[in-house]
Structures are given as C-alpha cells and as structure tokens.
Amino acid sequence: MMMRIQVNGKTTEVSDDATISVLLTQLSVTGKRLAVEVNEDIVPRSQHTEFQLSAGDRVEIVHAIGGG
Amino acid sequence: MSEPSEARLPEDKPLEIAGRVYNSRLLVGTGKYRDMDETGRAIAASGAEIVTFAVRRTNLGQNPDEPNLLDVVSPDHYTMLPNTAGCYTAKDAVRTCRLARELLDGHNLVKLEVLGEEKTLYPNMTETLVATEELVRDGFQVMVYCSDDPLLAKRLEDMGCIAIMPLGAPIGSGLGIQNRYNIRLIVENATVPVLVDAGVGTASDATIAMELGCDGVLMNTAIAQARNPVRMANAMRLAIESGREAYLSGRMPKRLYASASSPVDGIFF
Numbered sequence: 001m002m003m004r005i006q007v008n009g010k011t012t013e014v015s016d017d018a019t020i021s022v023l024l025t026q027l028s029v030t031g032k033r034l035a036v037e038v039n040e041d042i043v044p045r046s047q048h049t050e051f052q053l054s055a056g057d058r059v060e061i062v063h064a065i066g067g068g
Numbered sequence: 069m070s071e072p073s074e075a076r077l078p079e080d081k082p083l084e085i086a087g088r089v090y091n092s093r094l095l096v097g098t099g100k101y102r103d104m105d106e107t108g109r110a111i112a113a114s115g116a117e118i119v120t121f122a123v124r125r126t127n128l129g130q131n132p133d134e135p136n137l138l139d140v141v142s143p144d145h146y147t148m149l150p151n152t153a154g155c156y157t158a159k160d161a162v163r164t165c166r167l168a169r170e171l172l173d174g175h176n177l178v179k180l181e182v183l184g185e186e187k188t189l190y191p192n193m194t195e196t197l198v199a200t201e202e203l204v205r206d207g208f209q210v211m212v213y214c215s216d217d218p219l220l221a222k223r224l225e226d227m228g229c230i231a232i233m234p235l236g237a238p239i240g241s242g243l244g245i246q247n248r249y250n251i252r253l254i255v256e257n258a259t260v261p262v263l264v265d266a267g268v269g270t271a272s273d274a275t276i277a278m279e280l281g282c283d284g285v286l287m288n289t290a291i292a293q294a295r296n297p298v299r300m301a302n303a304m305r306l307a308i309e310s311g312r313e314a315y316l317s318g319r320m321p322k323r324l325y326a327s328a329s330s331p332v333d334g335i336f337f
Contacts, residue, residue, distance in 0.1 A: 008125045027128050033138050034126060035170035040163060042170050060125065062167050064137045066107060067122025067153050068097025068239070068288025 003055040016055070020048040023059065035062050077318045083283050085118070085261060086177050086209045086230055088147070092117045093278070094308045095149070095263065097288025098137060101297065108140040110291055114301035120149040120179050120286065123168050148172055149211065151179040156192065158182060158199035165203055178203065179233070179265075179286075181213035189239040189266075191215050197223070204228035213265050216250040222257050231260055233286060236277060237267025240289040244273035248280055255281040271300075271307035278311025279319070 003016040007023070014023055020043055024030050036043045037060040043051050053059070083090045096116040101107040111119060119141050127134065141148075150168030152161040165178045182199055184192035191214050203210050204227060211231040212224050221232045234254055237243035244267060245251060255262045261283035268274050268287045277285045285308060294300035 008128060010128075029126060029128065032126070033136060033171060035123075035167045037163075037167060042166050044170060045173075060167075061128070062123050062171065063126045064121045064148075064150070064171060065124045066098035066101060066137055067151060068099045068120060068286075068292075 003053075005053055005055065005057045005059055007059045008061055014053060018053050020051045020053065020059075023053060024048065024061075027061070029061065033063060036060070037062070078281060078316055080316050083261060085147075085211070090117045090147075091115075092305070092308075093284035093312060094274070094304055095120065095284055095286035096291060096301070097121075097151075097286070098141060099288050100292035104135045104137070104140045106297060107137070107292075110297040110301040111141060111146075113298045113305070114291065115305040116146070118147045118149050120151045120288075122153050123150055123164050123171065143172060143175075147177065148175065149177055149179050151213075152181050152199075154183070155181070156183050156195070158195045158202065161195070161199040162202050162206075165208055166206075169208070176207055177209045177211070179211045179213060180229075191235065193217070193220055197227070200224060200227050200229060211263075216247050216254065218250060218253040218257055221254040221262075225258055225260050229260065231263055231283075232258055233263045233265035235266040236264045236273065237269075239266040241267055242269025242290060242293075243267055244269050245276050245280070248276065251277065251282065252280050268304075271303045274304050274307040275311035275314070278308055279315050281315055284308070 001016045002013045004011055004013055020036055038057050083093050092115045094114055094116045095118040096111055096114050098107055098121045121137055152164045155161040155164055161180055161182050169176055180199055182192045182195040184190045193215055200210055210229045211233055212229045213233045216234040224232055236245035263284040263286050264277040264282050265286040268290045274285045291297050291301045
C-alpha cells in the first residue's frame with residue numbers, strides 16, 4: 001500500500017511502511033550531507049533506518065548552500 | 069577617528085571563538101559567487117578560517133550531481149558557521165539552527181540573524197533576543213548579527229552570545245561603516261569578540277572596522293560581487309591585517325592645523 005506525505009512542500013507517495021532511509025533512497029539522495037526534519041522535529045541520522053513515516057507527515061530535507 | 073590618544077596601547081589578544089584560536093580575522097560568506105570553483109578560490113585567497121553558509125531545501129529530482137558546497141568548502145579545513153539568513157521569526161531561526169547542527173554532526177556554532185524586513189534586512193532585535201535565549205538554553209554557541217545599539221549588544225553578551233556582530237550598514241549594501249561611534253562603544257563595552265557583519269563594500273571599510281578595535285569582520289557581497297572576487301578577497305585579507313596593525317599601533321592624535329615633520333632647528337636661510 002502507498003501513502004502520501006509532504007516532502008519539501010511537495011506531495012510524494014511512499015510505501016506505507018517506509019522509513020526515512022527508504023525515502024532518501026527513493027529520492028536518490030543517499031550518501032549526501034543532509035539533515036531531515038519530520039513535522040518540525042529533527043530526526044538524527046542515526047535514526048533514519050528505523051524512523052517510520054506516517055501518512056500526512058511533513059518532511060523537510062535540507063543541505064548547505066552558499067550564503068552570507 | 070580617534071579620540072585623543074589613550075594612555076595605553078590596546079592589548080594584542082588572539083581571536084578566540086568558542087575555545088579555538090584563529091589567525092585570520094576575516095570571516096567570509098559563500099553566497100553570490102558565479103560558481104563553486106570561484107567560491108573555493110576566493111575563500112582560499114581571503115585566508116579566512118571561518119566560513120558561513122545557509123541552510124535550504126535540497127533540490128529533489130533536479131541536478132542530482134550538483135556540486136555540494138561542503139565538498140568545495142570542507143568542514144575538515146574550515147570552521148563552518150551556519151547562518152539563519154532568511155529567517156524573520158525566532159521560531160524559524162531556532163529551527164534552522166537545529167537543522168544545521170544535525171547537518172554538521174553536532175557542531176553547535178551558529179550565526180544567528182533574524183531579519184526585520186526585506187528592504188533593509190535590518191535585524192529584528194526583539195525576535196533576535198527571543199531566539200538567543202532559546203539557542204543558548206539548547207547549548208548552541210551563538211554569534212549574533214545585531215543592530216549597532218550598544219545597550220542591546222551588551223544585553224546579548226550577558227545572555228550568553230559568544231560573539232557580537234553589529235552591522236556596519238545593511239547586508240549587501242556596500243555602504244561601509246555608517247556609525248563608527250556606536251561600533252566603537254560596542255567594542256569598548258564588550259568582553260567577547262565584536263565583529264562587524266554586513267555593510268563592507270571595499271578594503272578601506274574593513275580597515276576602518278579593524279581600526280575601531282573590532283576583533284574581526286564578516287563579509288560576503290564585497291568579495292563575491294567584486295569584478296575580480298579572488299583579487300578582492302586578497303585585498304580584504306590585507307585590509308584586515310592593516311587595520312589590526314594600525315589599531316594595535318595606537319594612531320597619532322588628530323589636529324586641526326599642521327605640525328612640521330622636518331625640524332625647525334638648523335634652518336640656514
């Protein structure tokens with residue numbers, strides 16, 4: 001079964017047992033320096049493999065960019 | 069600008085931030101460059117050891133091979149200083165800092181900036197105070213972008229900020245240091261490093277900040293938007309060193325009238 005979540009403001013379908021790691025793989029952003037937040041709480045990297053996503057979750061995936 | 073010469077020369081203390089001593093007093097941003105290559109070369113030429121960057125959403129599905137800033141400006145070589153640019157509320161700023169800490173594996177040094185409005189990007193000091201309180205409580209080492217109000221600067225220090233960073237002029241304006249007296253007052257009152265953050269346009273502006281006794285200067289646009297950023301980065305490095313040396317030398321007092329440099333004694337005509 002699939003479920004819908006919001007990733008960086010866009011509706012995204014993932015399987016209903018998806019973890020953060022599964023999502024990052026699906027988005028082809030594994031191995032990059034990222035930080036992940038679910039519903040405005042940080043999910044530490046060490047928890048990505050076990051953190052289960054739920055329908056309606058708002059996920060933010062951020063990285064470092066040039067700025068002053 | 070200088071007030072009558074002080075009895076004692078300023079003490080030459082090394083720049084220490086969050087327990088680490090730095091040789092360079094120039095801190096640089098990483099925005100507005102043409103590309104990553106130019107970013108890397110300009111930062112290398114600046115001699116900066118502390119580099120600030122922003123935190124933004126990762127582009128998903130586009131340019132998967134886009135170079136990552138942290139590949140060009142490596143945390144192995146530079147002290148990374150995440151900033152909260154673009155935040156207009158304490159809540160967004162605190163959230164950004166927490167994401168940055170996760171991004172950098174627990175590194176807790178941040179540049180807090182909470183902006184008030186788009187036109188001037190002037191700091192919103194009430195929100196800055198709220199964010200400072202929360203971040204200090206949460207264990208962050210806060211370098212704070214602030215207005216040049218000496219009383220608020222002191223307040224931020226008392227709240228636990230590890231560096232006070234008043235603007236010289238609006239971010240990206242290149243107008244130079246507009247209120248030298250306030251910067252000077254902030255420096256005199258502070259027991260933590262004071263760095264001018266924002267407003268520098270060219271080398272002489274950076275020198276003035278250092279002559280006022282600032283511990284350092286943080287800049288981005290003045291280097292990135294110069295016609296030759298790598299060369300300007302070098303100019304800024306020299307300007308900061310010159311200003312620091314002049315400050316430590318104790319400049320001559322200003323006089324309204326001339327004072328001959330050659331002796332009057334021995335004149336033969």
